[in-house]
Amino acid sequence: MAAPIQSAIRNRILGALPAVEFALVVANLTSVDLELGQTLHRAGEEIAYVYFPEIGFISVMAVLSEGAPLEIGLIGGEGVAGVSVILGAKTSYNEAMCQTGGAAHRMTVPAFLDAAERAPRLRDLLLKYVHVFEIQVAQTAACNAHHEVSQRLARWLLAAHDRSGVPELSLTQDLIAVMLGVRRSTVSVAAGALQRAGLIQYQHGRITIEDRPGLEAAACECYRAVVGEYRKLLGIDPAVVAAGNQAPAIGL
Amino acid sequence: MAAPIQSAIRNRILGALPAVEFALVVANLTSVDLELGQTLHRAGEEIAYVYFPEIGFISVMAVLSEGAPLEIGLIGGEGVAGVSVILGAKTSYNEAMCQTGGAAHRMTVPAFLDAAERAPRLRDLLLKYVHVFEIQVAQTAACNAHHEVSQRLARWLLAAHDRSGVPELSLTQDLIAVMLGVRRSTVSVAAGALQRAGLIQYQHGRITIEDRPGLEAAACECYRAVVGEYRKLLGIDPAVVAAGNQAPAIGL
DNA sequence: CACCTTATGTGTGGCGTCGAACATAACGGC
DNA sequence: GCCGTTATGTTCGACGCCACACATAAGGTG
Numbered sequence: 259m260a261a262p263i264q265s266a267i268r269n270r271i272l273g274a275l276p277a278v279e280f281a282l283v284v285a286n287l288t289s290v291d292l293e294l295g296q297t298l299h300r301a302g303e304e305i306a307y308v309y310f311p312e313i314g315f316i317s318v319m320a321v322l323s324e325g326a327p328l329e330i331g332l333i334g335g336e337g338v339a340g341v342s343v344i345l346g347a348k349t350s351y352n353e354a355m356c357q358t359g360g361a362a363h364r365m366t367v368p369a370f371l372d373a374a375e376r377a378p379r380l381r382d383l384l385l386k387y388v389h390v391f392e393i394q395v396a397q398t399a400a401c402n403a404h405h406e407v408s409q410r411l412a413r414w415l416l417a418a419h420d421r422s423g424v425p426e427l428s429l430t431q432d433l434i435a436v437m438l439g440v441r442r443s444t445v446s447v448a449a450g451a452l453q454r455a456g457l458i459q460y461q462h463g464r465i466t467i468e469d470r471p472g473l474e475a476a477a478c479e480c481y482r483a484v485v486g487e488y489r490k491l492l493g494i495d496p497a498v499v500a501a502g503n504q505a506p507a508i509g510l
Numbered sequence: 511m512a513a514p515i516q517s518a519i520r521n522r523i524l525g526a527l528p529a530v531e532f533a534l535v536v537a538n539l540t541s542v543d544l545e546l547g548q549t550l551h552r553a554g555e556e557i558a559y560v561y562f563p564e565i566g567f568i569s570v571m572a573v574l575s576e577g578a579p580l581e582i583g584l585i586g587g588e589g590v591a592g593v594s595v596i597l598g599a600k601t602s603y604n605e606a607m608c609q610t611g612g613a614a615h616r617m618t619v620p621a622f623l624d625a626a627e628r629a630p631r632l633r634d635l636l637l638k639y640v641h642v643f644e645i646q647v648a649q650t651a652a653c654n655a656h657h658e659v660s661q662r663l664a665r666w667l668l669a670a671h672d673r674s675g676v677p678e679l680s681l682t683q684d685l686i687a688v689m690l691g692v693r694r695s696t697v698s699v700a701a702g703a704l705q706r707a708g709l710i711q712y713q714h715g716r717i718t719i720e721d722r723p724g725l726e727a728a729a730c731e732c733y734r735a736v737v738g739e740y741r742k743l744l745g746i747d748p749a750v751v752a753a754g755n756q757a758p759a760i761g762l
Numbered sequence: 763c764a765c766c767t768t769a770t771g772t773g774t775g776g777c778g779t780c781g782a783a784c785a786t787a788a789c790g791g792c
Numbered sequence: 793g794c795c796g797t798t799a800t801g802t803t804c805g806a807c808g809c810c811a812c813a814c815a816t817a818a819g820g821t822g
Binding site: 430431432439442447449450460462465491 | 800
C-alpha cells in the first residue's frame with residue numbers, strides 16, 4: 259500500500275492542496291475499492307471514515323419511513339463523503355452509498371479532523387464543499403417540487419456522467435427510478451423519449467450519452483445552476499476531464 | 511440603542527453562549543425590525559449582514575427561472591440567517607425573506623466572522639447549525655418528492671408555529687401556496703380539510719392551531735424528524751417556549 | 763353603512779405520475 | 793444454443809395536482 263503521489267490523485271479536493279498540506283494528509287489515506295451497492299455510512303449511524311472518491315460516484319440518500327430512500331445529492335471526484343463531521347456531526351443523517359463500482363481514498367474521522375485543523379487550505383476547501391453540496395441539495399428540493407421526471411432524469415444522467423468519468427454508465431432504469439423517487443415505468447417512458455430523440459442509448463443496464471448538448475437542453479436549469487456554483491465557489495468542475503472524455507459544454 | 515443583556519435575548523444561539531463570548535458578540539449586534547416581505551439577502555447577491563431572529567421567522571427560498579420561488583427551509587429564534595458566510599460564502603445562493611413581522615439582532619459579516627474566530631463555542635454552535643439546517647433542506651427535498659400537499663401543509667404550519675412563538679399566525683393561503691410551491695386552490699382544499707377536522711382555524715389571513723397533537727398526526731414524518739435533529743445535534747428546540755405558549759408534544 | 767379590497771371556497775377539464783400487470787428483449791451460465 | 797434471469801417496453805384505470813375561472817365571505821375605509 260504505497261502512499262499515492264499527488265499528481266496521480268484524481269480527487270480534485272486532494273489535488274488542489276498545496277504540497278505541504280497534501281504531505282500532511284497522505285500518510286493517513288488508505289485506498290479502497292467501492293463496490294456497487296456498498297454503503298459508506300448509514301442513516302443515524304456513526305461516521306467512521308471520510309471518503310475522497312477517485313472513480314465512480316456516491317449517492318446521498320434520504321431515508322423515509324415508508325418507501326425506498328431517494329437521492330438528494332451526488333458526490334464524485336469533486337467532493338468528499340462524510341464531510342459533515344467537520345461541522346461537528348458524529349453520525350450521518352442521510353445514507354451514503356455507491357451506485358457504481360469505483361475507488362476512493364479514505365481517512366478515519368480523527369485523522370481527518372486533525373488534518374483539517376492543521377491544514378488551512380484543506381479546511382477552507384472542505385467548508386466550501388459543504389456549502390456547494392448544500393446548494394445541490396437545495397436545488398434538488400426545488401427540482402423535486404417543480405420539474406417533470408423527464409427533465410430530472412436528464413439532469414441526473416448528466417450529473418452522474420460528469421462524475422463517472424467514463425462514456426458508458428452501468429445503471430438500470432430500476433436503480434434510476436429509486437434515485438429519482440419515481441416508478442420504474444415512468445423512467446422507462448422518459449428514457450424512451452430521450453432515446454428516440456437520439457440523446458442517449460440504453461442497452462440492458464448500460465447507458466451512453468449520444469448527444470450531450472441535446473441532453474443538457476432536455477434537462478432542467480438545475481443541472482446548469484449547480485455546475486455553475488461548483489465552479490464559482492470551489493473552482494472545481496464536477497465533470498472529470500480525463501483523456502478521451504471531452505469537457506461538457508456548459509458555459510454560455 | 512442600549513446593548514441588550516443576555517437574559518433578555520430570545521435567540522437561542524445567542525442565549526446559549528457563555529457570558530464571555532456573549533460579551534464579545536453583543537457590542538456588534540444591532541436590533542432591527544423585520545417587516546413582512548422584507549428580503550434579508552437576495553439570490554446571487556452579497557451577504558451584508560447575519561441575522562439572529564428574535565421574533566418571527568425567515569423563509570429561505572430557492573429561486574427558479576420560471577415560476578415563483580419556493581421555500582426550502584425555515585429559520586426562527588433557534589437559528590441564524592446568512593450563516594453560510596462562515597463556510598466562506600460571499601454571496602447567497604438562495605433568498606432569505608421575512609414572511610411575518612418580527613425582529614432580529616444583526617451583525618455585519620466582518621464582525622460576525624471575527625466573533626466566530628474568537629469565540630469557540632459560538633463557532634461550534636454555528637457549524638452545528640449549518641449541519642441541522644442542511645438536514646432540514648434534505649428532508650424537504652425528500653418531502654417534496656414523496657408527500658402529499660395536506661401533509662406538507664401540516665408540517666409547514668407546525669414548523670412556522672414553532673418559530674413564531676405566538677398562537678395566531680398571520681399567513682394567507684396565497685403565501686403558503688408559494689412556500690409549498692403549489693396552487694392556492696390546492697392549499698384551500700387541504701386547509702379546509704384540516705379545518706373541518708378541527709385541527710386548525712382559518713380566519714381571513716389569520717390562522718390558529720386548535721389541536722396540535724392532531725396536526726402533528728396529520729403531518730408527515732418530516733416535521734418530527736427535523737425537530738428531533740435540532741434537539742439532538744444543537745440541543746435547541748425550534749419551538750419557542752414562551753410564557754403562555756405550551757411546548758409542542760413531539761417527544762414520544 | 764356601502765363599497766372596495768383581500769381572502770377563501772368551489773368547480774371543471776386536463777395532464778403527469780402512480781400502481782400494477784403483462785409482454786418482450788437482451789444477457790449469461792451451462 | 794438453450795434457458796433462466798435480468799432489464800426494458802407498454803398498457804390501463806385511478807388519483808393528485810394543475811390551470812383557470814368564478815362565487816362567496818370577511819375585513820378595512822370613507
